[in-house]
Amino acid sequence: MKLTLIALAVACATTPAMAVDFSLSNANTSNIKAAQWQCKGCQTPERLSGELTVSVGFSQIDDIHAANALGQQDTGAVTALNGWLNINQEGWRIASTAHNLGMRNGDAGLSISKDNLKLYANYEQRNYLKSDKATTTYYFGDDQLTSGAVYSPVLGVERNRVTLGADAQTEWFGLDLSGDVAFHSEEKQGHKRVSVTTRRPLNLAQTIDSRTDELLASSSLSGSNWLTTLAYAGSFYNNHVQEVYHDTFGSLLAPDPDNEAHQVTLSGNIRGQQSVFDASVAAGRIIQDDALVNAQISPIQNWDGQLNTLDINANYLLMATDKLRLVFNGRYNERDNQSSRFEFPQLDFNAKTGLAFTNVLLDTKATKGSAKFQYRLASGYRLDAGYQFDRNERSFSDRETTDEQQLWAKLKVSQWAGWKVELKGGLSQRDGSHYQANRLTSTETNPLLRMFYLADRDRVETELKLFHQPWSSVAVTMNLKYAKDDYDHTKIGLTDDQDYSYQLGLDYLATKHLSLYSFVSQQWIDANQSSNQWQATIHDKFVSAGGGFEYSGLLQNTLSLGGDYTFSNSRSDANVSAVTTPDDDDYQFSHSLSLYAKYRLSERSQLGINYQYERYYDTDYANVAVDAINGLLTLGELDHNYNAHQLMLNYSISL
Amino acid sequence: MLTCNAKLSIATMMAFCFISFSGQTSPWSDRGQEAVMQTLTKKFEEGHYSPKGADTCLMCHKKNAKVMEIFQGVHGAKTGKSPMAGLQCEACHGPLGNHNRGGKEPMIDFGANASATAEAQNSVCLSCHQDTQRQSWHASVHNLEGMSCASCHQIHTAKDPILQPNGQNTVCTNCHTQQKMEINERSSHPLKSNEMQCSDCHNPHGSQTEAALNKKTLNDTCYSCHAEKRGPKLWEHAPVTDSCDNCHSPHGSVNNSLLKARAPLLCQQCHASNVHSSRPYGANGDSAFTAGGSCLNCHSQIHGSNHPQGKALQR
Numbered sequence: 001m002k003l004t005l006i007a008l009a010v011a012c013a014t015t016p017a018m019a020v021d022f023s024l025s026n027a028n029t030s031n032i033k034a035a036q037w038q039c040k041g042c043q044t045p046e047r048l049s050g051e052l053t054v055s056v057g058f059s060q061i062d063d064i065h066a067a068n069a070l071g072q073q074d075t076g077a078v079t080a081l082n083g084w085l086n087i088n089q090e091g092w093r094i095a096s097t098a099h100n101l102g103m104r105n106g107d108a109g110l111s112i113s114k115d116n117l118k119l120y121a122n123y124e125q126r127n128y129l130k131s132d133k134a135t136t137t138y139y140f141g142d143d144q145l146t147s148g149a150v151y152s153p154v155l156g157v158e159r160n161r162v163t164l165g166a167d168a169q170t171e172w173f174g175l176d177l178s179g180d181v182a183f184h185s186e187e188k189q190g191h192k193r194v195s196v197t198t199r200r201p202l203n204l205a206q207t208i209d210s211r212t213d214e215l216l217a218s219s220s221l222s223g224s225n226w227l228t229t230l231a232y233a234g235s236f237y238n239n240h241v242q243e244v245y246h247d248t249f250g251s252l253l254a255p256d257p258d259n260e261a262h263q264v265t266l267s268g269n270i271r272g273q274q275s276v277f278d279a280s281v282a283a284g285r286i287i288q289d290d291a292l293v294n295a296q297i298s299p300i301q302n303w304d305g306q307l308n309t310l311d312i313n314a315n316y317l318l319m320a321t322d323k324l325r326l327v328f329n330g331r332y333n334e335r336d337n338q339s340s341r342f343e344f345p346q347l348d349f350n351a352k353t354g355l356a357f358t359n360v361l362l363d364t365k366a367t368k369g370s371a372k373f374q375y376r377l378a379s380g381y382r383l384d385a386g387y388q389f390d391r392n393e394r395s396f397s398d399r400e401t402t403d404e405q406q407l408w409a410k411l412k413v414s415q416w417a418g419w420k421v422e423l424k425g426g427l428s429q430r431d432g433s434h435y436q437a438n439r440l441t442s443t444e445t446n447p448l449l450r451m452f453y454l455a456d457r458d459r460v461e462t463e464l465k466l467f468h469q470p471w472s473s474v475a476v477t478m479n480l481k482y483a484k485d486d487y488d489h490t491k492i493g494l495t496d497d498q499d500y501s502y503q504l505g506l507d508y509l510a511t512k513h514l515s516l517y518s519f520v521s522q523q524w525i526d527a528n529q530s531s532n533q534w535q536a537t538i539h540d541k542f543v544s545a546g547g548g549f550e551y552s553g554l555l556q557n558t559l560s561l562g563g564d565y566t567f568s569n570s571r572s573d574a575n576v577s578a579v580t581t582p583d584d585d586d587y588q589f590s591h592s593l594s595l596y597a598k599y600r601l602s603e604r605s606q607l608g609i610n611y612q613y614e615r616y617y618d619t620d621y622a623n624v625a626v627d628a629i630n631g632l633l634t635l636g637e638l639d640h641n642y643n644a645h646q647l648m649l650n651y652s653i654s655l
Numbered sequence: 656m657l658t659c660n661a662k663l664s665i666a667t668m669m670a671f672c673f674i675s676f677s678g679q680t681s682p683w684s685d686r687g688q689e690a691v692m693q694t695l696t697k698k699f700e701e702g703h704y705s706p707k708g709a710d711t712c713l714m715c716h717k718k719n720a721k722v723m724e725i726f727q728g729v730h731g732a733k734t735g736k737s738p739m740a741g742l743q744c745e746a747c748h749g750p751l752g753n754h755n756r757g758g759k760e761p762m763i764d765f766g767a768n769a770s771a772t773a774e775a776q777n778s779v780c781l782s783c784h785q786d787t788q789r790q791s792w793h794a795s796v797h798n799l800e801g802m803s804c805a806s807c808h809q810i811h812t813a814k815d816p817i818l819q820p821n822g823q824n825t826v827c828t829n830c831h832t833q834q835k836m837e838i839n840e841r842s843s844h845p846l847k848s849n850e851m852q853c854s855d856c857h858n859p860h861g862s863q864t865e866a867a868l869n870k871k872t873l874n875d876t877c878y879s880c881h882a883e884k885r886g887p888k889l890w891e892h893a894p895v896t897d898s899c900d901n902c903h904s905p906h907g908s909v910n911n912s913l914l915k916a917r918a919p920l921l922c923q924q925c926h927a928s929n930v931h932s933s934r935p936y937g938a939n940g941d942s943a944f945t946a947g948g949s950c951l952n953c954h955s956q957i958h959g960s961n962h963p964q965g966k967a968l969q970r
């Protein structure tokens with residue numbers, strides 16, 4: 001049946017042309033007198049072109065978290081190089097870029113190309129810094145967790161990524177043949193918070209030190225109305241961090257194991273003028289056979305972990321008439337866990353439960369199908385509608401099969417001058433096989449519990465989008481969205497949630513030289529959940545607002561001024577009925593201001609000044625002093641409350 | 656910050672959503688799209704190209720700096736498979752026909768405000784740019800929404816803004832305003848600082864997966880940068896292997912670590928029925944169940960454990 005449908009789609013995809021097609025292969029070139037096409041007026045690109053900007057500045061920073069916005073973590077001078085440089089000579093094109101080089105989040109690229117060959121290399125440095133206020137007395141030395149003097153490891157991760165690649169095209173028996181290969185290598189270093197249990201929980205700052213190499217290669221062959229590609233993707237993760245081991249408590253934490261993933265994909269499309277069919281089949285394998293820690297009380301020294309994956313996807317587009325388009329989509333994803341199974345003795349602080357368990361191999365299968373139609377009712381009126389069916393099968397799950405069906409429709413109106421309106425509504429329902437809450441985990445769960453990702457769920461969602469342009473220089477956009485999930489058969493667990501939001505934007509081109517914009521958006525997410533003893537509500541709120549301008553007409557068009565400002569405020573309030581004192585504060589706000597001026601010194605040089613200000617505050621009731629809680633050692637109070645400033649002078653030269 | 660270029664932001668907003676930004680209109684723009692398309696189709700079939708190629712066009716258009724900028728980019732190169740090495744200007748804009756007799760006969764024009772349909776415009780671009788990255792373009796949301804390639808890309812330029820590190824996210828979030836909002840939330844991927852691009856996860860030209868992801872599944876997409884979560888691990892946590900977005904909101908969250916809710920309540924949406932997991936944490940103020948990592952103080956290997964004694968995801 002599947003093959004019949006695919007054959008039908010392929011046959012329809014190659015039916016004669018109907019839609020407009022101005023592709024080069026269809027051009028009627030019989031009348032061209034090419035000998036007279038000399039292109040005398042065509043310009044040859046400058047042999048050397050580009051723009052380089054050297055920046056020197058100073059930052060006032062008292063919290064390294066500011067580096068995520070400013071690219072620098074300490075108070076002091078900062079330099080940066082930005083720009084691009086192109087060299088064109090005898091058909092060769094060398095292009096190089098630099099972005100924030102010298103700062104903590106910089107990157108650079110170089111490519112060399114000629115005709116159908118391109119070689120390229122990129123380097124990226126990315127930092128995400130959380131805090132330097134963590135305090136701990138625990139060190140990781142010689143794979144042993146030891147206690148010593150208090151120190152403050154920096155929580156965060158630095159990524160350094162190098163890419164090398166090449167791609168080329170040629171002709172092969174009248175067909176286009178192309179190939180590309182790319183190699184990425186990324187080093188990650190830093191510290192992250194982990195926790196171990198030594199009868200009492202102990203938060204630690206564990207080292208991050210890993211490398212991921214990725215090799216991608218593909219080759220494509222294409223004709224006038226078809227394309228096929230064979231691709232390989234390999235990824236190799238190597239973790240240099242060892243287990244957390246303590247002399248008294250033994251092996252406390254296993255590291256993330258080395259692993260490798262391989263995937264081979266065959267994909268392609270067939271294009272008619274009336275219909276297009278594209279599909280892919282990907283077979284993959286993920287392998288993990290790292291040595292097990294604490295192997296002396298394990299039946300094996302190395303576990304053979306292996307996942308086989310199969311992903312099949314297909315799209316079919318049919319332009320049935322000038323007014324009607326149909327799109328069909330099918331997907332199948334399989335995760336087949338072929339790892340080995342053994343019975344492992346467990347350390348359990350609750351001696352009432354068993355002490356040996358066999359690892360469970362989770363298999364999943366996802367089958368999805370959808371149909372969408374798009375019908376032009378009249379000029380400026382369009383109706384879209386669709387149906388989607390998802391089936392997920394999970395082995396060793398409380399619910400082995402879930403089925404979800406979704407119906408939606410959208411009306412789009414662009415008939416009225418200066419207006420565009422979209423109204424969308426949808427319903428979906430999820431149910432599935434019998435929910436066996438205590439089949440596998442009878443010691444833990446209650447028959448009334450429904451895990452939210454497996455539970456029956458009814459969803460209603462609606463969305464309104466408005467675009468209005470009252471004058472040619474003004475644009476107003478507004479989006480409204482509402483969604484409600486009702487887990488109507490859940491007594492314990494997440495019972496319902498609502499998500500409603502809006503975004504409003506105004507863009508105004510006041511004069512030829514002055515442009516302005518502003519925006520405001522808000523979101524509210526309310527959720528209710530229950531246990532067998534209490535009910536809880538969660539109210540999440542978010543607001544963001546901002547604006548900006550650019551004025552480029554000062555001093556006889558030599559001076560440009562600009563600025564941007566964004567405010568954001570996130571808040572989450574939770575109330576549990578059995579708790580008389582609500583949780584402490586859990587919110588964050590920030591003000592980000594950027595001002596700049598650019599003064600043109602000459603035709604090719606420019607002087608600029610940038611000022612950036614960050615006001616950031618967050619608090620989280622989970623952040624408490626190291627020993628504030630009896631029985632728990634934390635990394636201390638990690639909240640942020642800072643002002644950061646950065647002033648940069650820039651000199652740019654165009655080549 | 657993301658909104659660092661007011662001019663680019665406004666230009667893309669106007670270009671995506673509305674009819675005219677600059678006030679410049681083509682001499683044929685008042686004829687209606689149907690009439691223009693009939694003329695373009697007829698001209699294309701007749702194939703009356705200019706006598707001198709680009710030199711014919713430049714007789715009138717060489718004073719337009721935007722036109723001449725084509726020669727600074729790859730589309731203006733006179734070698735290889737560049738349009739300027741073939742049918743020159745008419746490779747993309749179609750045969751000249753009678754356009755040079757007063758300029759009122761339409762040529763194929765490009766952009767969200769063009770007279771030519773998006774489908775017609777895109778047929779020109781796709782005749783060269785038909786490759787693996789674009790093999791699912793026809794069924795993509797952007798195609799079905801009638802977006803043309805030139806809605807996002809600029810051709811007559813040395814550097815296309817959307818291909819620059821600081822340009823892409825601004826262009827995408829002009830329409831995707833929900834995502835623009837979410838990337839400003841308490842935790843998000845570093846999109847507002849442009850250290851990540853939307854295209855790191857999504858293929859704007861369409862793919863065969865949900866939300867046009869670059870990889871075959873959502874989890875595979877996440878493993879691109881978070882390979883340590885890939886496993887497989889000896890003891891797996893079912894919702895983790897099922898889908899990362901069971902617990903995380905990929906574009907942003909008011910909670911830390913992109914979590915949909917914070918622990919312990921997030922955990923209690925699946926584990927809230929026995930004495931240990933369902934106790935009302937915080938009843939007596941802060942405790943080891945709410946402070947620090949909350950449930951993760953003990954069950955720290957929430958993404959799976961490779962420890963032989965790690966069944967409870969504690970080791």
